[in-house]
Amino acid sequence: MISYSETPIQELYSSEISEAGVRVLIKREDLNHPEVSGNKWWKLKYNLELAIKQKHGVLLTFGGSYSNHLYATAAAASSLGLKSIGVVRGEETLPLNPTLTFAQSKGMRLHYVSREQYQRKNDPAFLDELRQAYGDFYFLPEGGTNEMAVKGCMELGRKLVHEIDFDTLCIPVGTGGTLSGLVGALHNNQRVIGFSVFKDGSFLESEVGRWIDPGAVASWRVETRYGFGGYAKTSPALLEFIDRMQKHHGLPLDHVYTAKMLFGIMDMIGKGEIHRSQKVLVLHSGGLQGVSRTNPAEPR
Numbered sequence: 001m002i003s004y005s006e007t008p009i010q011e012l013y014s015s016e017i018s019e020a021g022v023r024v025l026i027k028r029e030d031l032n033h034p035e036v037s038g039n040k041w042w043k044l045k046y047n048l049e050l051a052i053k054q055k056h057g058v059l060l061t062f063g064g065s066y067s068n069h070l071y072a073t074a075a076a077a078s079s080l081g082l083k084s085i086g087v088v089r090g091e092e093t094l095p096l097n098p099t100l101t102f103a104q105s106k107g108m109r110l111h112y113v114s115r116e117q118y119q120r121k122n123d124p125a126f127l128d129e130l131r132q133a134y135g136d137f138y139f140l141p142e143g144g145t146n147e148m149a150v151k152g153c154m155e156l157g158r159k160l161v162h163e164i165d166f167d168t169l170c171i172p173v174g175t176g177g178t179l180s181g182l183v184g185a186l187h188n189n190q191r192v193i194g195f196s197v198f199k200d201g202s203f204l205e206s207e208v209g210r211w212i213d214p215g216a217v218a219s220w221r222v223e224t225r226y227g228f229g230g231y232a233k234t235s236p237a238l239l240e241f242i243d244r245m246q247k248h249h250g251l252p253l254d255h256v257y258t259a260k261m262l263f264g265i266m267d268m269i270g271k272g273e274i275h276r277s278q279k280v281l282v283l284h285s286g287g288l289q290g291v292s293r294t295n296p297a298e299p300r
C-alpha cells in the first residue's frame, strides 16, 4: 500500500513547562510520509485497502480549496494507480493555489460546485448525479471521515499506547474522525483533549461521539477556547507563536490545525489547568502542505 516511515517523539522544553511540572512530548506523525502525511495517512489506509479490494478504479471525495485531505487523497490515488476526483467547494480561481496545483499534478480531476451544492456532499441523490457524470467510484466523505478512517486512527492509537506512556493525548479536531479512533484505543486511565479549530466547536461533542467505539474506556472532551475566530482564521498572536515554535524548537506548525492546538496546550499549562506530573502526548497531525509554500508566519 502506501509506504510508512516510523516517526520520532520530540520533547518540548521551556521554562513554563518545567515550572508547571508537566512534560510535553510531540509525536511527529507529520513525518510519516512526504505527501500522504499525518492523520491523513491513517484515515486513508483502510479506505484505500477497501477500494482496491472492491476493485474500484476511481476515488471521489470532497474538500475546500486548501484541503489537506484532497492533497493526500490525490497523492495516494496516484501512487496506487487509481484515478481521483475532487469535488471542490466554490468557484475555480486561477491560477490554482498550491494545494489544487499539486492535486491536479497527481491526476486529480477537479469538479467545482457552488457553496449551496456543496452542502449536498452526503446526499445520495447528489452522489448518484456524480456517478452519472463520472461513472462508478469509491466515495470518501469530506475530510475522509468514515468507519474505515476511524479504524485506521484506532490503529494509530494502539501504536501510541504501545510506544509511550502518557496521561493525556492532545489532537486538533476538524470532523472528529481522528479523535474518535484514538479514544477507542486508549486505556481507562488516559484521556484525550481534542482542540476544536472552529469558531464555535460546541457542536463537535455530539458529532465526535457518533464515531466512538461503544467499548471505548478512555475519557475525552473537546476544548473550544482556541478556535481563533474560525476555520483557517489566524491572529497576530497565533502567527507569532508559529514563528517562535519554529525558531526556538525547530517545530513546524500549520495555522489551521496544529498551531491552534499547541497554543491552547501552552496556554492551559500557563494557567495551571494541566495537573503537575502529567505526561502530555501531542499528536502532530501534519497539515504542513499548506505551510511550506504559503507560510503565514513568513513576512509577506
Ligand SMILES: *Cc1c(COP(=O)(O)O)cnc(C)c1O
Binding pocket: 038, 039, 040, 068, 069, 143, 145, 172, 173, 174, 175, 176, 177, 178, 179, 257, 258, 285, 286, 287, 288
Ligand atoms: C484533517 C486534519 C485534522 C482533522 O482531522 P479530523 O479527523 O477531521 O478531526 C487535524 N490536523 C490536520 C493537520 C489535518 O490535516
